[in-house]
Amino acid sequence: SIPLSFFAGIGGASRSGVLVKGSNYMETLAQTSCVVFDKTGTLTQGVFAVSSIYPEGMSEDQLLEYAALAESYSSHPISRSLQKAYGKGIDKNRIADVEEISGNGVKAAIDGKEVSVGNDKLMKKLGVSYKELNEVGTVVYVAVDQIFAGSILISDQPKPTAAAAIKALNKAGIRKTVMLTGDRRNVAEHVAKELGISEYYAELLPADKVSGVEKLLAGQRSREKLAFVGDGINDAPVLSRADIGIAMGAMGSDAAIEAADIVLMDDDPMKIAKAIKIARKCIRIVY
Ligand code: ADP
Ligand code: MG
Numbered sequence: 117s118i119p120l121s122f123f124a125g126i127g128g129a130s131r132s133g134v135l136v137k138g139s140n141y142m143e144t145l146a147q148t149s150c151v152v153f154d155k156t157g158t159l160t161q162g163v164f165a166v167s168s169i170y171p172e173g174m175s176e177d178q179l180l181e182y183a184a185l186a187e188s189y190s191s192h193p194i195s196r197s198l199q200k201a202y203g204k205g206i207d208k209n210r211i212a213d214v215e216e217i218s219g220n221g222v223k224a225a226i227d228g229k230e231v232s233v234g235n236d237k238l239m240k241k242l243g244v245s246y247k248e249l250n251e252v253g254t255v256v257y258v259a260v261d262q263i264f265a266g267s268i269l270i271s272d273q274p275k276p277t278a279a280a281a282i283k284a285l286n287k288a289g290i291r292k293t294v295m296l297t298g299d300r301r302n303v304a305e306h307v308a309k310e311l312g313i314s315e316y317y318a319e320l321l322p323a324d325k326v327s328g329v330e331k332l333l334a335g336q337r338s339r340e341k342l343a344f345v346g347d348g349i350n351d352a353p354v355l356s357r358a359d360i361g362i363a364m365g366a367m368g369s370d371a372a373i374e375a376a377d378i379v380l381m382d383d384d385p386m387k388i389a390k391a392i393k394i395a396r397k398c399i400r401i402v403y
Contacts, residue, residue, distance in 0.1 A: 125398030145395035164197035284389035
């Protein structure tokens, strides 16, 4: 039988906007010593803004149009920023053969031309000789018919409570906070420093995030638990692999919410330390 105090704990958590899917997770949460975060949409707002456009052999408007059209079927935060900067309606008749390459970008036929939009890995994969952009920020490279067409620099800001959330976890005695991201190393370093996260891994594909969590799990002491916090479709396998998966409920994908054990209704990372404290209190009452 499940002690009543677990229900009291789950009720208390839900009043704070933390949905716990089962009483067993209260115990796991209470024993958590390591919290691993995805970056985009979890520690950062997941809302990118276009900061600069660097076309090659075409106008800025034309480069942005190719990128926005090719991305128009993607729900990735990068796509949303390009749609917003483009600001015009999309004529779907101009778009065919859309393909999203997870952790890399998208490919589509625009006006019969093959347009690829994504990171340096995608350009390398396609054998496009691109001009590397070294400014701090997320870079979206564009190729048209395998020829480099330019790059678009975009950036995302940390959530207002992200730094305080890391501090609260440290104060609650969490031994280790880690950030995993598919984004570039210079962006990861910048965000990690700003938030006070000592350990981070960048340029990861979705599968690398799973193996990253597995390595961290192997380094845990016995009886200590590891939590992963994420928001994206790509995060579902990692959410399942961690001892406890925590998903962002408001902006997060359905797949992430489904795969998670705990859902933060308001996407506020500050609620993680709060949930751990509620769980510890409720475990002390039970045993
Ligand atoms: P994160 O780990 O930050 O949540 P993702 O795994 O979603 O990031 O993506 C990793 C990287 O892959 C992005 O930083 C970007 O360079 C590239 N990427 C993924 N999806 C897209 C897309 N739709 N358009 C352009 N680039 C993309
Ligand atoms: Mg993500």
